[in-house]
Amino acid sequence: MKKVKADPKxxxxxxxxxxxxYAIAEGGLAAGCRFFGxxxxxxxTETAEHFAGRIPKVGGxxxxxxxxxxxxxxxxxxxxxxxxxxxxxxxPGFSLMMENIGLACMMEIPLVIANVQRGGPxxxxxxxxxxxxxxxxxxxxxxxYEIIALCxxxxxxxxxxxxxxxxxxxxxxxxxFVMTDECVGHxxxxxxxxxxxxxDVVERKWYTGPVGEYLPYKNDxxxxxxxxxxxxxxxxHTTGLTHDERGYxxxxxxxQKVNVTHIIEKIRGNADKIIRIExxxxxxxxxxxxxxxxxxxxxxxxVQQAKKAGIKIGTLRLITAWPFPEKRIKQLxxxxxxxxxxxxxxxxxxREVERASGNSCKVVSVPHCGGWVHDPQDILDxxxxxxx
Amino acid sequence: xKKVEKREPKNPMENILRMDRIPHIWCxxxxxxTVVTSFAEAIKKNKEDLDKLAVVSGIGxxxxxxxxxxxxxxxxxxxxxxxxxxxxxxxxPDTKVVVFSGDGDLSGIGGNHLIHAARRNMDLLVICxxxxxxxxxxxxxxxxxxxxxxxxxxxxxxxxxxxxxxxxAEAAGATxxxxxxALHLRRVTKxxxxxxxxxxxxxxxxxxxCVTLYARRNRLGDGLNLLKYxxxxxxxxxxxxxxxxxxxxxxKLIVGKFVEKDKPDYLTAMNNHFTNVLGDDYQLYGRINxxxx
Numbered sequence: 202m203k204k205v206k207a208d209p210k211x212x213x214x215x216x217x218x219x220x221x222x223y224a225i226a227e228g229g230l231a232a233g234c235r236f237f238g239x240x241x242x243x244x245x246t247e248t249a250e251h252f253a254g255r256i257p258k259v260g261g262x263x264x265x266x267x268x269x270x271x272x273x274x275x276x277x278x279x280x281x282x283x284x285x286x287x288x289x290x291x292x293p294g295f296s297l298m299m300e301n302i303g304l305a306c307m308m309e310i311p312l313v314i315a316n317v318q319r320g321g322p323x324x325x326x327x328x329x330x331x332x333x334x335x336x337x338x339x340x341x342x343x344x345x346y347e348i349i350a351l352c353x354x355x356x357x358x359x360x361x362x363x364x365x366x367x368x369x370x371x372x373x374x375x376x377x378f379v380m381t382d383e384c385v386g387h388x389x390x391x392x393x394x395x396x397x398x399x400x401d402v403v404e405r406k407w408y409t410g411p412v413g414e415y416l417p418y419k420n421d422x423x424x425x426x427x428x429x430x431x432x433x434x435x436x437x438h439t440t441g442l443t444h445d446e447r448g449y450x451x452x453x454x455x456x457q458k459v460n461v462t463h464i465i466e467k468i469r470g471n472a473d474k475i476i477r478i479e480x481x482x483x484x485x486x487x488x489x490x491x492x493x494x495x496x497x498x499x500x501x502x503x504v505q506q507a508k509k510a511g512i513k514i515g516t517l518r519l520i521t522a523w524p525f526p527e528k529r530i531k532q533l534x535x536x537x538x539x540x541x542x543x544x545x546x547x548x549x550x551x552r553e554v555e556r557a558s559g560n561s562c563k564v565v566s567v568p569h570c571g572g573w574v575h576d577p578q579d580i581l582d583x584x585x586x587x588x589x
Numbered sequence: 590x591k592k593v594e595k596r597e598p599k600n601p602m603e604n605i606l607r608m609d610r611i612p613h614i615w616c617x618x619x620x621x622x623t624v625v626t627s628f629a630e631a632i633k634k635n636k637e638d639l640d641k642l643a644v645v646s647g648i649g650x651x652x653x654x655x656x657x658x659x660x661x662x663x664x665x666x667x668x669x670x671x672x673x674x675x676x677x678x679x680x681x682p683d684t685k686v687v688v689f690s691g692d693g694d695l696s697g698i699g700g701n702h703l704i705h706a707a708r709r710n711m712d713l714l715v716i717c718x719x720x721x722x723x724x725x726x727x728x729x730x731x732x733x734x735x736x737x738x739x740x741x742x743x744x745x746x747x748x749x750x751x752x753x754x755x756x757x758a759e760a761a762g763a764t765x766x767x768x769x770x771a772l773h774l775r776r777v778t779k780x781x782x783x784x785x786x787x788x789x790x791x792x793x794x795x796x797x798x799c800v801t802l803y804a805r806r807n808r809l810g811d812g813l814n815l816l817k818y819x820x821x822x823x824x825x826x827x828x829x830x831x832x833x834x835x836x837x838x839x840x841k842l843i844v845g846k847f848v849e850k851d852k853p854d855y856l857t858a859m860n861n862h863f864t865n866v867l868g869d870d871y872q873l874y875g876r877i878n879x880x881x882x
Contacts, residue, residue, distance in 0.1 A: 238675075258867070261874065267672075267705040270672070271675075274669035274675075275673065278663075278672070278673040281677055282680025430680075431684050432643070435661065436661055
């Protein structure tokens with residue numbers, strides 16, 4: 202993994218008052234993204250609009266494709282063309298992207314997809330918030346694969362985590378999702394964009410061997426294959442079919458095992474390096490509130506009130522939703538009385554907590570169907586119930 | 590970087606085929622291989638730089654072309670070859686990008702992308718091998734199946750109107766449109782050469798027998814018979830009004846170069862527009878490519 206400093210052309214250094222959607226676009230530009238293929242969908246459009254305005258002055262391409270199937274396909278093409286590429290969407294568009302997200306996983310393509318989540322299913326609540334695509338991010342395309350998903354809880358984190366998303370995608374040759382939501386996407390806050398020389402950018406792991414000998418799926422020492430771009434004389438082949446090191450299709454169970462194991466284990470095997478969580482007061486806590494995105498900010502009030510009421514309470518915020526921090530949850534499960542998990546869905550990530558904690562402690566889901574954030578009182582009630 | 594020593598080619602097409610993937614999967618009597626031969630011939634005649642030429646395919650019988658050509662070649666998802674190629678072209682404008690796929694892939698599941706790439710005059714060459722059915726999956730009815738023809742999902746004959754692909758491509762904005770049958774080897778070669786020498790969205794339809802499915806279901810004889818039949822039914826009318834080139838079941842086939850017009854391609858239009866409206870603020874994109882022109 203080679204780190205370089207960000208290209209100053211894409212970095213809008215300074216203190217800004219931005220919403221989360223704009224901050225995602227700025228994060229992408231700072232990370233070196235020079236290709237954006239998108240399709241308008243509420244509540245994510247501001248990212249595309251902002252990118253479209255900025256890119257001609259930075260040097261790169263913004264193209265509004267005819268649909269989300271096309272935007273995902275164009276991203277994969279753009280990466281083989283040598284660019285860093287991203288798109289933004291919301292629920293219905295995310296669904297349409299799924300097949301080509303599978304192609305990106307199979308072809309091992311670094312790219313970033315931001316999902317500004319809204320209430321679903323179907324057209325649902327286009328302008329109102331939700332956190333209902335968390336499982337879809339992990340399982341939405343057919344077959345077995347692994348991805349990385351990050352959950353910003355503020356416009357500042359939208360900026361920071363979009364850069365991290367690009368860096369992770371280049372490190373592991375994998376699609377990375379920035380799973381934000383309508384509230385964070387439309388919330389205006391102060392966003393500090395540091396000078397370019399303070400932003401670390403992971404450079405693509407370019408193949409530098411002899412021309413004509415490039416094998417797109419031959420693993421390097423770290424288990425991640427090199428990337429080449431079109432037009433450099435390698436004349437390589439790649440496919441969505443199960444393939445060997447050359448990228449040639451091999452249709453049998455043996456090759457399938459090698460292929461699928463690789464795209465899964467390169468993430469699971471590095472989960473400890475990828476996972477990021479934020480813990481407060483979990484030491485000695487009897488209740489730990491787990492949350493992510495906007496819900497972690499709503500939960501703060503409930504946690505303060507619980508503390509006032511004398512409950513020993515801590516918080517754990519998922520910055521990385523996928524891979525899921527199951528080791529840490531397992532450890533904590535043995536020490537706490539209960540986990541309380543509010544999320545703006547009918548109970549999605551809470552299943553991972555249940556799975557990881559076994560029967561070591563209670564796991565209390567605080568679901569919300571979407572359209573607005575939790576009333577802190579509901580979270581407080583769940584905490585009080587859990588502590589009994 | 591050291592250049593690997595190249596072997597003397599044995600087969601005349603060896604330098605553009607992945608010989609380590611031959612034999613191919615196409616049926617004896619299928620016309621796809623013939624179209625690939627024309628493509629190889631066009632590349633040779635044009636003296637194309639093989640390092641700067643990429644092929645993108647979708648899914649289906651013709652979708653396998655990307656797997657057999659020794660170029661940068663991409664076998665993508667069903668219907669999405671054109672948007673994939675769009676991303677590839679825009680990211681690396683000095684590469685010529687050819688989309689090689691079938692009628693079902695390009696005009697059925699991928700129809701939306703076909704019209705939009707044509708509308709944008711994206712600098713792509715789309716070679717569409719039309720065998721009137723979904724062959725890879727067993728001969729199902731397609732958006733191109735002529736009225737009354739039998740297909741496995743139209744067992745009593747097709748009653749849906751078919752696309753006339755040259756008309757569709759022209760109406761959507763394609764700036765080069767031609768149609769041939771697979772037996773018009775030299776004509777196909779020439780059209781591919783012309784398309785590779787120009788900028789903008791080029792669409793070449795090649796009518797091809799599907800010997801195993803379409804021909805057998807419709808009792809049209811073997812591949813060679815049908816290939817000859819199509820050839821004999823073909824009437825060359827260059828510049829024909831594409832509104833008049835519909836294909837009837839086993840009827841006359843109007844072929845030829847229907848459309849060739851100059852119009853700035855997507856990137857040229859983008860660069861011109863941004864230069865006009867933004868002046869010095871604009872970071873000219875794909876400069877290397879445009880200096881060459």
